[in-house]
Amino acid sequence: MKSLFVGELKANGAPLRFNARREADVWQRRFWEHLIRDEADFAAHVDYIHANPLKHGLVERVSDWPLSSFHRYVQRGLLPVDWAGEGAASVNRAGE
Numbered sequence: 001m002k003s004l005f006v007g008e009l010k011a012n013g014a015p016l017r018f019n020a021r022r023e024a025d026v027w028q029r030r031f032w033e034h035l036i037r038d039e040a041d042f043a044a045h046v047d048y049i050h051a052n053p054l055k056h057g058l059v060e061r062v063s064d065w066p067l068s069s070f071h072r073y074v075q076r077g078l079l080p081v082d083w084a085g086e087g088a089a090s091v092n093r094a095g096e
Helices: 002-011 039-055 070-075
Strands: none
Touching: 039 070
């Protein structure tokens, strides 16, 4: 499933980086379970997800990542199109 997903990303022109093992740096090696505690915690996690491509230098603006749910948030008026315009560091809730 992961290789199919990466193949679709490549076919759609998504900027991908590959590690020393020739794996796409899309997947996290380790993960931890987290229960969303409240609305603020949910918002912080959504901000983290939206800011991640910017934080890792894959795009210059959050809106440049074509496969992000960020675009739905903009369409619904929940976030401005220039959100995080000063870079990922400007999003104080987008911590890890």
